[in-house]
Amino acid sequence: MYSSGGGGNNMAAAPTSVVVLDRGNNTTCTINLHGATVVSWRVNNQEQLFVSKQAVFDGKKAIRGGIPFVFPQFGSWNYGPQHGFARIIRWHVEKAPERLPSGDIEAMFCIVDNEVTRSMWNFPFRLSYRLILREKELHFNIGVYNVGKDVTFSFNLLLHTYFKVPDVRRCQITGLQGCTFVDKTRDGAIYQEVRDVVTVNEYTDRVYQNTPQEHIITNVVSNRKMRIQKYNFPDTVVWNPWVEKAREIQDFGDDEYPNMICVEAGHVSAPVILLPGNAFEASEILQVM
Ligand code: BG6
Secondary structure, three states: OEEOOOOOOOHHHOOOOEEEEEEEOOEEEEEEOEOOEEEEEEEOOEEOEOEOOOOOOOOOOOOOEOEOEEEOOOOOOOOOOOOEOHHHOEOEEEEEEEEOOOOOEEEEEEEEOOHHHHHHOOOOEEEEEEEEEOOOEEEEEEEEEEOOOOOOEEEEEEEOOEEEOOOHHHOOEEOOOOOEEEEHHHOOEEEEOOOOEEOOOOOEEEEEOOOOOEEEEOOOHHHOOEEEEEEOOOEEEEEEOHHHHHHHOOOOOOOOHHHEEEEEEEEEEEEEEEOOOOEEEEEEEEEEO
16 A cells, blocks of 8 residues: 555655555554655554654654664764664655565665765665565565765664553563673763663663674563564664653653663664675564564
8 A cells, every 4th residue: 555645646745655564464564755764563453663642744854753764874973964864855665565475565665866865975875675564573674785886885774663662661672781882871981781681761872782683672562572683783772762851852752751662773883884886785573472
């Protein structure tokens, strides 16, 4: 399904056009073409992602929640907005949702460099984003292509995933013990994680480095577990703004912080360096356990 929230025939002008992958049994995934932001993932009618009630869908601002696509910069940037431009430009549908022989639903999205991207980041690239909706899983396959002939470029990439949770204080994240992390709440000081499971009880903004392929988050919706599997994403960012920061974020409700946890797979500590004619591929699988 492909629908336009903006109305009329002028799809290009509609700021909130969405594409829906519908697997049946109330299992769906909705992608807003603004940033190719996954704004909903329902498994048996149970929403898995957090989107703020204050989120703005104006086709300009990044959508506060779901899975914004961070590229080519993680964090602040001299040449453009925080977390790059991919989450605030309109993506193209490369392949409309289609049912595979397995019953799973696949769709593909892409962007290529244009005047806007070149004004911030003057490189010829192509970015493709393939999603597959399975019974209890959502798969992401990302390809970044340097389509130039002679210029090498470097970038960060991250899937800024907001999981919906009943109470963030009850979530535990596995797989981080022994990992070094940059604590952005303490001026970027570097520490090593000692806990076998990480819990979030305060303002948290950490970039864990060289993390394993798998994390499990406990006590997500319906008290289930969420498995994250990632490939070619060496870093894991854990973020929750907590009380005071939440108040500072305009498009985030003051009382919403207990109901989300961001656990983000990315390649952000060190840039990916991509030679002309080369491709970088990374993928992630989210699974409701
Ligand atoms: C996280 C960053 O990934 O995203 C935080 O580590 C940042 O530093 C957060 O505050 C939200 O960013 P934004 O730009 O969506 O408000």
